[in-house]
Structures are given as C-alpha cells and as structure tokens.
Amino acid sequence: xxxxxxxxxxxxxxxxxxxxxxxxxxxxxxxxxxxxxxxxxxxxxxxxxxxxxxxxxxxxxxxxxxxxxxxxxxxxxxxxxxxxxxxxxxxxxxxxxx
Numbered sequence: 001x002x003x004x005x006x007x008x009x010x011x012x013x014x015x016x017x018x019x020x021x022x023x024x025x026x027x028x029x030x031x032x033x034x035x036x037x038x039x040x041x042x043x044x045x046x047x048x049x050x051x052x053x054x055x056x057x058x059x060x061x062x063x064x065x066x067x068x069x070x071x072x073x074x075x076x077x078x079x080x081x082x083x084x085x086x087x088x089x090x091x092x093x094x095x096x097x098x
Contacts, residue, residue, distance in 0.1 A: 001023060001024070001025045001026070001030055001034070001038065002023065002024045002025075003021055003022070003023050003035070003038040003039070003042060004021060004022045004023075004024075005019060005020075005021050005042065005043075006020045006021060006022055006065075007019070007020040008020075014069075015071060015072045015073065016069045016070060016071045016072065017069070017070045018067065018068075018069055018070075019039070019043075019067065019068045019069070019070060020065070020066070020067050021039070021065070021066050021067075021068065022063060022064070022065050022066075023035065023038075023055075023063060023064040023065075023066070024062065024063045025062055025063065025064065026062065027062075029055060029057045029064050030055070030064070032052050032055065035052060035055060035066065036050060036052060039052070039068060039070075043070060045070055046074070048074040049070055049071045049072075049073070049074055050068055050069070050070050050071075051068060051069045051071070052066065052067075052068045053066070053067040053068055053069060054066050054067050
C-alpha cells in the first residue's frame with residue numbers, strides 16, 4: 001500500500017489541517033486503522049490528532065481516495081465540530097474499553 005498526500009489546506013478557525021490523500025493498494029480497500037497508521041508515519045503526528053473523514057474506492061482501479069483532518073491539538077481538545085461519532089472513533093482502543 002502506497003499513500004500519497006494530494007492536497008493540504010490549513011484551517012486556522014477550526015485549528016486543523018484538512019488533507020486529501022490517494023492510496024494505491026494491491027488488494028481490497030485498506031481498513032481505516034491501516035490508513036491511520038500510514039498517515040501518522042507520513043505526517044509525523046500523533047494518532048489522537050487525526051480524524052479520517054472518508055475513504056472511497058476508485059471504480060475499476062486499485063486505488064482509493066480519502067480525506068482526513070489533522071488537528072493542532074488532540075481531537076478531544078479541538079473545537080466541537082466533528083460530532084460525537086468522530087471523537088469516539090478517534091479514541092485509542094484501550095480507552096474505548098473503559
């Protein structure tokens with residue numbers, strides 16, 4: 001799997017950077033946790049700062065496109081615009097079990 005950043009837009013009002021990315025894969029559409037790990041290594045930020053908005057398979061090709069938001073702080077400290085679902089998904093697995 002190869003992940004390329006296509007576009008970055010800084011959004012100072014919401015204290016985040018909005019990312020568009022493209023993934024070239026050899027099999028099925030990659031799971032969100034795999035994409036999150038790739039984004040963390042590519043952008044050199046913590047996983048708690050990233051919310052993946054979408055991942056879409058490109059019809060007839062072995063590639064996917066997606067969008068993500070990278071917050072200046074952690075998602076929990078960010079302005080409340082994503083909603084409960086996004087912040088719940090962004091929590092690490094060990095805190096979900098508590």
